[in-house]
Amino acid sequence: MAEKRVMKRLYYKPSHPGSFGGVERLHKAVQDETGKKVRVEDVKDFLSSQDTYTLHKPARVHFPRNRVFVTRPLKQFQADLCDMRALADENDGYSYLLTVIDVFSKLAYVRALRKKTAAEVVSAFESVFRESKTPEKLQTDAGREFFNKSFKILMRKHNIVHFATASDLKACVVERFNRTLKTRMWRYFTAKNTRRYVEVLPDLVKSYNNTYHSSIKMRPVDVTKENTRRVFHNLYGTPTPRDKSKQKLKVGFKVGDVVRISKLRGVFDKKYEQSFTDEVFTVSECIPRTPMVFKLKDFDGEVIEGSFYEQELQK
Incomplete structure (x- = not known):
């Protein structure tokens, strides 16, 4: 196919405006070069076959995810x-x-620790459970303080x-509470010209639990x-009809498709570095x-732990 040869020549020619770019740029460059109308789908197919494009295609981080419904108090803590x-x-x-929060009721519990050893963390949770009763589920990050024998x-x-949350995204309910608590703490620090919080911490938590939650x-x-x-x-x-209609959206992959996985990135990772696995x-x-x-x-037929959204995969 002549257009494919042109695509390859232009894409890998560093001095050409269509080189090492995305679909739009290469599509325009090929049409300008050939003077013919070229299908966008053909450009996409070409780029999806080039490792230099697929490995470095920006990985999306923010996209709709499966909604988790918690149905009552003590169902799930974070x-x-x-x-x-x-x-x-x-x-x-x-x-x-x-910091511990009931995902449904938003009721929060806080304990101060000197160290984050297994023994101290376990003792703090026992204290929380005496106050709150125990939940059916507990969600944390994958830190050693939460994943150990004790x-x-x-x-x-x-x-x-x-x-644990099997992604780079944190447990958002407790993260939001952390921000609220710290905001109150630092305002208290400013008002009292102090950085001491141990005595006032129970009052700040009580204030949060007695405040209207939107x-x-x-x-x-x-x-x-x-x-x-x-x-x-x-x-x-x-649920609205619009919510239900989302199930009818076009699916980007089918069983048997060969894909790469998005690399989990931190906040400061460089967007131009390789975004998907080799x-x-x-x-x-x-x-x-x-x-x-x-x-x-x-490749060996072993099932990979967890499930993946379309935006986390790349052909």
Whole structure:
């Protein structure tokens, strides 16, 4: 195909305006060169066959994900450790805050820790569970402070399903609470001209739990078994026809397709560096959620842990 030869020549010629760019730029360059109309799909097909393009295509981070519905209080907690070492000298050596929040009611619990050892973290959780009762599930990041023998024993003791978020995205509910708590703490610091928080921390948490929360449209302390249905409606509303129609969107991959996986990037990773893995995988299953997710297997036929959104894959 003559157009394909032109595409290859222009794409790999550093001095040409259409070189090493994206679909639009190469499409325009080929049409200008040949004087003919060229299909955009043909340009996309050519680029998808070139490693220099697919490996460095920008990986999308922000896109719609499967919505997780939590149906009642004590169904799922999220927890995190806030690093407060910069203020340890003013706070009797306390260097971390364990923050725990009920995803449904938004009720929060905080414990100050001197170290983030397994023993201290387990002790802090036992204290939280005495105050709150135990949840069915607990979501944390994959840090060692949450994944160790002692913590596993604690989870088994209370019959809690513990899991980590298998992506670069954090547990957003507890992250949002952390920001709220820290904002209140730093305002207190400014008002009192101090950096000491250990005595006032319980009051700040109590204040948060007694403050109207916009997502549940009430105070976290007011969420009860009796008003669960109202809270659920305030949180999630009622699925609309538009929500349901998302299932009919065109799916980008099918079983048997060979794909690369987006590399997980930190906030400061350079966007021009390689965005997708060198290793290729095969789509083994298309799971009909909203949006669709995919299971993969490697060259040896081993199924890869977790599932992947279309935006995390690249042909």
